[in-house]
Amino acid sequence: MKIVAIANQKGGVAKTTTSINLAACLAARGCRTLLIDLDPQGNATSGLGFPPIEGQSVYGALLGQEPLSDKVIPTRWERLFLIPGDLDLAGAEIEIARLEDHLTRLRSALEIFRQDQPFDFVLLDCPPSLGILMTNALAAADELLIPLQCEYFALEGLSKIHHVVDQIRESGANPHLTIGGILMTMFMRNNLAQQVINEVQTHFGNIIYRTVIPRTVRLSEAPSHGLPIIDYEPNGLGSTAYRALTEEFLKRNPLTKN
Ligand SMILES: Nc1ncnc2c1ncn2[C@@H]1O[C@H](COP(=O)(O)OP(=O)(O)OP(=O)(O)O)[C@@H](O)[C@H]1O
Numbered sequence: 574m575k576i577v578a579i580a581n582q583k584g585g586v587a588k589t590t591t592s593i594n595l596a597a598c599l600a601a602r603g604c605r606t607l608l609i610d611l612d613p614q615g616n617a618t619s620g621l622g623f624p625p626i627e628g629q630s631v632y633g634a635l636l637g638q639e640p641l642s643d644k645v646i647p648t649r650w651e652r653l654f655l656i657p658g659d660l661d662l663a664g665a666e667i668e669i670a671r672l673e674d675h676l677t678r679l680r681s682a683l684e685i686f687r688q689d690q691p692f693d694f695v696l697l698d699c700p701p702s703l704g705i706l707m708t709n710a711l712a713a714a715d716e717l718l719i720p721l722q723c724e725y726f727a728l729e730g731l732s733k734i735h736h737v738v739d740q741i742r743e744s745g746a747n748p749h750l751t752i753g754g755i756l757m758t759m760f761m762r763n764n765l766a767q768q769v770i771n772e773v774q775t776h777f778g779n780i781i782y783r784t785v786i787p788r789t790v791r792l793s794e795a796p797s798h799g800l801p802i803i804d805y806e807p808n809g810l811g812s813t814a815y816r817a818l819t820e821e822f823l824k825r826n827p828l829t830k831n
């Protein structure tokens with residue numbers, strides 16, 4: 574089982590879009606996949622067609638009151654499971670910070686899955702801030718997938734996140750955390766976007782995914798229908814891109830037998 578945090582402290586860079594669509598594509602490819610919505614906004618939850626479900630988020634498990642396995646709900650897609658996000662997660666910032674081991678609460682809660690291996694992949698859709706939820710995700714993950722918008726300030730954000738990864742490693746909370754990939758999103762063919770991609774490539778080389786996600790209105794419409802793009806527009810540009818990302822992701826993360 575591999576746990577991947579989809580994170581970037583910058584808002585609106587396609588963390589949730591990537592979480593939903595990578596999760597759906599992995600499930601469609603035969604992988605048992607759990608998507609955990611760590612954002613109080615619950616966009617990944619509504620994007621899969623679920624209303625907020627009170628008491629079903631990771632919150633109780635972070636407090637150590639309930640096992641995380643009780644929070645998993647099946648979806649209408651085979652092999653795709655969800656732990657929904659809910660507004661109660663907003664309280665985590667204050668409540669969890671007070672507790673002992675506040676950095677490793679999610680890591681401990683996920684231990685049950687590391688032992689039982691009911692999933693091949695666990696994707697963590699992180700909220701856009703460097704708060705307690707995102708740091709818990711980084712402390713729990715094997716690796717980080719960073720969506721990056723093709724825009725001028727992209728690199729600045731990257732160095733910040735790099736710094737946080739170093740801090741998490743050094744804190745001892747997760748010494749083996751790696752940046753597994755950088756994904757360029759919302760690409761529009763123009764000089765600036767290409768320049769940004771080139772620059773990220775120069776700095777980060779092979780970590781950057783060859784697949785680039787184009788800006789397409791269909792990708793922004795799909796969540797309001799509660800559908801991943803491969804159901805909303807199976808043969809469109811968005812589907813092609815997220816399927817290609819999934820193949821690349823699986824090449825980097827081949828399924829192991831357990
Ligand atoms: N490739 C794309 N083409 C067009 N629109 C996109 C694309 N990817 C994401 N969007 C849209 O951009 C907005 C931000 O995307 P998304 O919610 O996935 O970002 P996020 O990083 O999760 O945001 P937040 O930081 O608020 O959690 C959404 O309205 C989404 O539908």
Ligand SMILES: [Mg+2]
Nearest residue numbers: 588589612616
């Ligand atoms: Mg989001």
